[in-house]
Amino acid sequence: MNTLSFSLNGREVEVLAPDDVNLVTLLRDHLAMYGTKIGCEQGTCGSCTVHLDGLPVNACLVLAATIAGRSVHTIEGIGTLEEPHPLQVAFTEHYGAQCGFCTAGMLMAAKSLLDRIAKPTREEVVDALSGNLCRCTGYQKIVESVLAAAGSSP
């Protein structure tokens, strides 16, 4: 076990954890932040997408020990029930979530896109979400939600 210090959603945190856990396990089992989901643990489903130093990454592929001194943002940091992020509003209004398992990862991937490109094209949205699997929606509603959040026409 080692103490790990890093920035989580803009706040400095210290957590005691084994060296060999991955970042999504650290978040869920050691910091009780259950918004980020564990899916395939192979980097292919995107349900554990978080931002590491500002870039979307698969938290299951990040060895937690490597985040010392770095910055992590998770779904818990992008909006609240009282003040949801425009993407979260759009996902509820445009049926972007069904079972919800992929939603946190979808939102983090989509937020990264909108942080870079305020008004993305449909193609740019599809590309940005190409690492995130959804087994319910067939993706159309998710793409429409992201375009709506950006104020682009679907």
Added chain:
Amino acid sequence: MGDRDRGSWFRAPREMKEAIDALSDGARVLAGGTDLVATMNIRGERPGGVVWIGRLGLERIAADDDLIRIGAGASLATVASDPAIRAGAAALAAAAGKLAGPSVRNLATLGGSLCAAWPRSDVGCAVLALDGVLVATGRGGERLIPMSDLYAGPRRTTITPDEILTEVRIRPAARSSFVKVARRSSFALPVVNAAARLEIGQDGVVAEAVVAVGAGSVPERAPSVEEGLIGRALDPTVAREAASRVLEDVTPADDEHASSWYRSQVAPVAVARAVLAAGGLEATA
């Protein structure tokens, strides 16, 4: 708490010598984690130790007219978007940009992707066509490995466990291209890939051609295709004729991604497209 104070299973050295010293007793090099951590996740096994090379400053990319030097720690996302690589090693930029998906490309490194040595490695195919040279750093200093000597087979390389791949060197090439055929456009290992680098004279005649193809277990040069191109004026007929010889050079693999028959049909098409794209006669998707 600094890296120095961390337990010995995990080390994050800031000096190359410290990293090389730490690579003993079964410790593994950790770069982006997309291969090693994924394997740890699925098998539940742990290597004897982990040496994370993310603090060694291996991300740097430097280019001049004669050489592009890509730090092995550069992410695939960076490699795909770097202006010098896009201009002088377009095949590699394209291969890096098509691998897995965006969030994996932010983690995965060029060096890690080469060392993972997956069958028909996309970046391996591109670096082979670009005649890249790899720098492996070990106890004895730096060792240069031509890309054609990297693979000892699928998932095996000639880099020893106490060496670190630190840099990829590529001579800038004005004309290069990469083509990947996969079951879908993201998160799919290639069925077949192909990369080409051409030098074409003022008269439109091919002066130099390097063609690499991933259809067998590892990316391979296709000398018969190259011979079919050199000295001829490039057009679609010449490209297709030359590409049809690719099966003289490679034996298509038979696996869960595709049958050898299917690969034997697709490989000449992929090679022809790569050659035409390198020659500026066809756009790649």
